[in-house]
Amino acid sequence: MQENNMHEIDDIKAAIEQAVKDIQSSATLREIKMKFLGKGGNIPSLMKKLKEVPPEQRPELGKIINALREWADARFNEVEKFVKEREMGARYESEKIDITLPGKMRKKGAYHPDTLIIDELVSVFAGMGFEIFEGPEIETDYYNFTALNTPKDHPARDMQDTFYLGPDMLLRTQTSAGQIRVMENKKPPIKVLSPGKVYRFDDDATHSPMFSQMEGLVVDKGITLCDLKGMLSEFARKVFGEGVKTRLRPSYFPFTEPSVEVDVSCFECGGKGCRLCKGTGWIEVLGAGMVNRAVLENCGIDPDEYTGFAFGMGIERIAMLKYGINNMKLLFEGDVRFLKQFKA
Numbered sequence: 001m002q003e004n005n006m007h008e009i010d011d012i013k014a015a016i017e018q019a020v021k022d023i024q025s026s027a028t029l030r031e032i033k034m035k036f037l038g039k040g041g042n043i044p045s046l047m048k049k050l051k052e053v054p055p056e057q058r059p060e061l062g063k064i065i066n067a068l069r070e071w072a073d074a075r076f077n078e079v080e081k082f083v084k085e086r087e088m089g090a091r092y093e094s095e096k097i098d099i100t101l102p103g104k105m106r107k108k109g110a111y112h113p114d115t116l117i118i119d120e121l122v123s124v125f126a127g128m129g130f131e132i133f134e135g136p137e138i139e140t141d142y143y144n145f146t147a148l149n150t151p152k153d154h155p156a157r158d159m160q161d162t163f164y165l166g167p168d169m170l171l172r173t174q175t176s177a178g179q180i181r182v183m184e185n186k187k188p189p190i191k192v193l194s195p196g197k198v199y200r201f202d203d204d205a206t207h208s209p210m211f212s213q214m215e216g217l218v219v220d221k222g223i224t225l226c227d228l229k230g231m232l233s234e235f236a237r238k239v240f241g242e243g244v245k246t247r248l249r250p251s252y253f254p255f256t257e258p259s260v261e262v263d264v265s266c267f268e269c270g271g272k273g274c275r276l277c278k279g280t281g282w283i284e285v286l287g288a289g290m291v292n293r294a295v296l297e298n299c300g301i302d303p304d305e306y307t308g309f310a311f312g313m314g315i316e317r318i319a320m321l322k323y324g325i326n327n328m329k330l331l332f333e334g335d336v337r338f339l340k341q342f343k344a
């Protein structure tokens, strides 16, 4: 057994001990392990050198080198276990969460009552086969009035106080303006529902300068007032409750002939008379009528071939009735204490 071989073995042991002494990470440990045990590492090259020693010494030296390898393996495993444990400890520490801390509450929004009503109406009427059309809020005098059989000198213009933007431009006072846009672009059969904002120079507990309407328009061959009544009765039952009845009262709109106001039996008292219906047992919900022949003609639809009906309702009014809101201002103030009560 050569003296210098033994030296080398001791040196390697000492070098390994030295290398793992202050080891910080398992990545460094892997490198060190490679250096000593990997291909071409110190210990395997020692094995290679075995060829150079006289044959009779080989078995003994071979054993010694094997023992060194085993020792090194065991030593690295030991160190690895220790380093890994320490690394895990550090990770647990850095990722520690305090489960006793109170959670962050996420504030949940709520839909505005107008939106809830619009969504409900859209789904009721979509179920009856209506399409949705949204017209512009800035309109020309023609679409908002003239084409709707309300020329400049027509007294019915006084029914709606209008915000004019110029001699011919205005903020639409009614979603009925959309009727013309639909009929100009689409030939019957027409079945359109048109929600949107409208503007009038008006401001008190039941009126706001900006509010929302929902317009309905049906044009086809053989449409009668009976179809209007049937469809609106169905709408009233779906929105206000199964037992609700509907009645039509004569009214006037320039663009419908005949025109009607539609009342529903009071869903609060069942028609006996209460505060909501002001003792009458009935609540007015919308205006409607058969599309005036002149309006059909203005849109290039032959009134001898086609007839139609239209209806228009105020969304805020429906919301106030349905949710028992007594002041329209609440719908425009954006006060979260009010709005959060309408979580759907």
Ligand code: PHE
Binding pocket: 173, 174, 175, 176, 215, 253, 256, 287, 288, 289, 310, 311, 312, 313
């Ligand atoms: N546009 C009318 C209004 O704003 C309502 C209405 C619509 C009436 C359609 C009849 C037909 O008062």
